[in-house]
Amino acid sequence: MPSPFPGMDPYLEGDLWTTIHAQLGTEIARHLVPKLRPRYLALTTERFILDLPEDVAAETHNVRPNVIAVHSGAAVPATDRAAVANPPLQLATVFPTRVPHVNVEIRDTKNRRLVTAIEILSPTNKRGRGRREYLAKRRRLLFSNAHLMEIDLVRKGKRVPMQRPLPAAPYFVLLSRVESRPILDVWPIAFSDPLPPVPVPLLSGDADVQLDLQLALTNVYDLGGYDLLVDYTQAPDVPLPLDAAAWAEERLRAAGLRS
Numbered sequence: 610m611p612s613p614f615p616g617m618d619p620y621l622e623g624d625l626w627t628t629i630h631a632q633l634g635t636e637i638a639r640h641l642v643p644k645l646r647p648r649y650l651a652l653t654t655e656r657f658i659l660d661l662p663e664d665v666a667a668e669t670h671n672v673r674p675n676v677i678a679v680h681s682g683a684a685v686p687a688t689d690r691a692a693v694a695n696p697p698l699q700l701a702t703v704f705p706t707r708v709p710h711v712n713v714e715i716r717d718t719k720n721r722r723l724v725t726a727i728e729i730l731s732p733t734n735k736r737g738r739g740r741r742e743y744l745a746k747r748r749r750l751l752f753s754n755a756h757l758m759e760i761d762l763v764r765k766g767k768r769v770p771m772q773r774p775l776p777a778a779p780y781f782v783l784l785s786r787v788e789s790r791p792i793l794d795v796w797p798i799a800f801s802d803p804l805p806p807v808p809v810p811l812l813s814g815d816a817d818v819q820l821d822l823q824l825a826l827t828n829v830y831d832l833g834g835y836d837l838l839v840d841y842t843q844a845p846d847v848p849l850p851l852d853a854a855a856w857a858e859e860r861l862r863a864a865g866l867r868s
Contacts, residue, residue: 610836613864616803616823617780618830619857620839622763623846627709630731632833634711636825637727641809644818645715649724649811652714710734717812724811725756727820735766744770750785756810757785760822764847779853782807782822800853841866 612618621629638651645651713727734743747769750757759769761781768775771793775781778797782805785793796805804826808817830836841861849857861867 611827612830612836613841613860613866614857615801616798617762617800617826618835618839619764619779619800619847619849619853620841620845621830621835622765625835625838626731626763628833629829629835630729631709631711632829633825634713634727634729636829637729637820637822638713640825641713641715641818641820645811647718648815649715649717652716653711654714655709655711715809715811723753723755725758725809726750727758727760727809730759730761730763730766732763732765735763735768740767751790754787756787758807758809759783759785762804762826780804784808784810786810788813800849800856 634653638653641651710729710731710733712729714723715725715727716723728743728747730743731739733739747757747759759782761768761783764779768781769783772791775795776797779800780798782796782798783793784795784807785791787810796807798804804823806819806821806823809820810817841864844854845857848854858867
């Protein structure tokens with residue numbers, strides 16, 4: 610069963626995104642390889658980002674200790690050891706998780722040099738430490754001789770920095786060609802829009818190849834059986850704006866997924 614949405618499915622932005630992200634990178638590479646041979650290859654790369662949520666409760670309401678423990682070197686009497694109190698609470702601390710990020714590198718087969726980097730953004734590299742790491746990588750790419758494509762299909766987190774604000778849209782594809790920097794090609798994508806076919810630039814003198822982003826996402830959804838995983842009777846993990854929520858409700862009713 611296909612997704613009930615014509616473009617990006619907003620129900621994929623939540624808990625399922627990590628698997629969608631990994632499979633989308635693989636599908637993009639698979640889609641591009643026949644178009645790139647024999648001069649280029651599309652290779653998936655994986656790195657891990659330590660994700661530490663920054664919105665957790667970390668304050669203690671200004672509790673100040675009124676006892677200072679000083680180690681004097683003297684032995685503690687047995688009576689004092691016996692008086693140690695059991696902890697009144699046991700609470701979980703914030704623990705970082707290793708989140709995989711799969712992206713695509715296009716390299717020439719002769720010298721293996723990076724020609725185009727295709728970065729698929731996730732919430733973990735749009736916030737906190739993960740964002741700082743990604744922006745550092747992004748700066749290196751922008752100062753390199755490689756093209757950079759950024760596919761942003763998640764609404765949570767901060768967008769990449771721009772000299773002027775991006776237009777109001779839930780999703781974006783951004784393309785930084787080496788010869789056009791700092792100007793980027795920008796594809797804003799509405800909820801109701803199919804994902805656009807976008808050009809993937811190569812070395813000077815070689816024509817762009819086309820990436821059918823909607824086909825890649827559709828294949829991931831269909832082959833992965835996500836129609837069996839997504840509960841369309843509930844609200845999505847990442848809430849929709851009111852107008853988009855009403856539109857999504859109509860789509861789901863038309864597809865027979867809402868009564």
